Amino acid sequence: MKIKIIVLILCCTSLGAHAADLKAILSFPDKFNEQAVEIEGELIGELLKSTDGFWANILSDGLGIGFFTENKTIFDKVSYWGAYQIQGDTVLASGTFYKDCLVHGETDIHLQRLEVIKPGNVEVVSVLPFKRKLAKIFGIICLTLLAIYLIKLLVIRFKHGKRT
């Protein structure tokens, strides 16, 4: 029994060591260099094509990182990529982290596995009522001032006309 518990704890901690958060990885790049990592985050933007493969950017904890893969089909199961009013799919992406990837010359992760945890969705941002009110108020102020200004101009022109 004791052995089973110890094995279970070891498994959990080892799992924990892989699913580190992006902030930790980027704060200690040397420690994670060329290690297998697992990141949970939102897919954003789109799948980008380059000369030797494809790139996908994942946003995790407010930070972004690029994942590289030669196999485009991994992304076939993805339904949403994050953008304005669109929450992208939340994915669990695992791969090898490179602090200075010799092939690409940048900090990247070479993707091995992608799992969609939660599909994304469209989130329409509704117009807050106070904005409609403000728009109306400022609109009226603006038109009023415009009227005053035009009247002033006409008065000046009239006065000037009278003098000459």
Next chain:
Amino acid sequence: MIISPDRKDFSTIFNILGRLTLGLAAFMIIPLAVAFFKREASPFYDFLITFFATVSVGLLLLILFPLRKEASWMHAFFTVSGGWIVFSLLGAIPLYLSSHFLSFVDAWFESMSGFATTGLVLVQDLDHLSFSHNMWRHLTMFIGGQGIILASLSVLTKARGAAVGFYIGEARSEKILPNVVDTARFIWKVSFVYLILGTIMFSTILYFSGMNLDKSIFHAVWLFFASFDTGGFAPNAQNMAYYHSFPLEAAAIVFMILGAFNFNLHFWIWMKSKKEIYKNFEMKTFFLTTFSLTAILYFGIKGIGNVAMFKKGFFQLISAHTGCGFTNLAWGELDKFPPLSLLAIIFAMMIGGGVCSTTGGIKLMRVGIVFKAIFMEVKRWMMPFKSVYKDKIHHLQDMVLSDKRIKDAFLFFVLFLITYVGGGVVGMFFGYDPMLSLFESVSATANVGLTVGITAPTMPLLLKLVYILQMWLGRLEFLSIFVAIGFIMSLFKK
């Protein structure tokens, strides 16, 4: 002789400010239209509110302050200094309403960063920001880069000397054509041509990397504004690193360098002699500094494969030197650069680009003159007493390096240096690392935009305000602001 302003002077200043504010409102129609066509309802209202508010402010100024005196030099300086503050505050409104900023000060910071073509960001969740808000962020760089003043030159037909004052108040003390209005027209034309070229180049690269057409064009225009106006904003939290595209970075380098060069040089090369590239003093200084600083930087980060060295090192250095601020590095990477390489980047930022360009910093011309003057002085000591030695530099034409020129160069050199170091000390006061504080301070003052992580919503409020101040001082090159302060002080002396 101290300038004593009277009520008529203030009336004139605020009147012109009113006109400029209306000009700003006109620019706001662009993001408004984007929101309309892209069916972004909430942003539409954000810009509608701001548009009405801006027009109201402009009209209010025009109504309350009629044009009493002929606008002149002094008015121009005051208007330019004040204009930047007014514009950045108004420009912050749509940003704050977007809910992507933790406070209004953060939105003001971002707005000032845009108008000052800096590029330091406090925006949250940039990858989910609307098209229209992104349009506005990048438009502020265009407005600030080409100068609020250039737009006003078209508006200001009455003022005779004022037009010149505005131009100089804008830190562009070289005239391209004798008539300032013609100079302004030329700058607009050149910028427009480059805009078309840049949009085509960038959008082609993006389209072929899989981005859909209309997003490619938007990103292309935004990246053009950010590179040519050496601003450095990008529509992504990862900045240029998002694209993972070497061709895009190369194209960005081209436009960053174009934007960092003296508009006079553009004029000369287009209209007169292409050979000027080899003879020009600023160009020569640029080659020298870029070469030596890149060498120092590489020496610091030795041990990485060639591709990495070129991308990271060279791109960052050009981005720093031209005052753009684009980065292709990951979060947290820049502050882990070896100190020697970081120092090279700091020096590149301090120097900046050409005079009369969209870049900030001490400027190539002045740095070149300072070093040449020191060199000349050393030579003078080694020559027999009675010999008169006056050196020449070639900048479009051969010019004598007069004592006045040398004095002016040293003056700005010192002013910038004091601000650079001052801001660094303030950062240290808040507990940040000295080297990193200096870096961030230089980045703000020279309007670069590279960050080592200090700029964040969690940074102390006072530090945010200090950086806003530094961005403002750097963009207007101190002179306008000092004249304006002198103006105000003379009021109190009465």
Next chain:
Amino acid sequence: MKYIVIVGCGKSGRELAFELSKTDNVVVVDRSLKALESLGDDFNGKKLWGDALDINTLESAGIKEADAVFLLTGNDNINLVVGKVVKRKYETKGVILQVNDITKKRIFKEEGLTIVNRTYLIVEVLRKCLA
């Protein structure tokens, strides 16, 4: 916008410079620094300190692109010499010069230059006042 070079920043030169700088590109050349400074710091044109008899000065002033050159140095001989050189060498379209000596008028006419004589102008205007 036209490109205009004014040689001589005396009373006429200065006033002309101010007027033209509102709408055109103006470069003012004068041997005297003081005369140029009288234009003010906010002059909307270029000031060139040099001798108009020196070809280099003229070329720095942009004589090659000039649409018109005004020679108002106050010295008839200089005006004539520079005017002829400019017309012959650079084929500038408008070469206008001011003379004081009324007898020289006839000599200048054939060179393709436009001469303005101050005394003559005043006489003409006064005559018209009579009518």
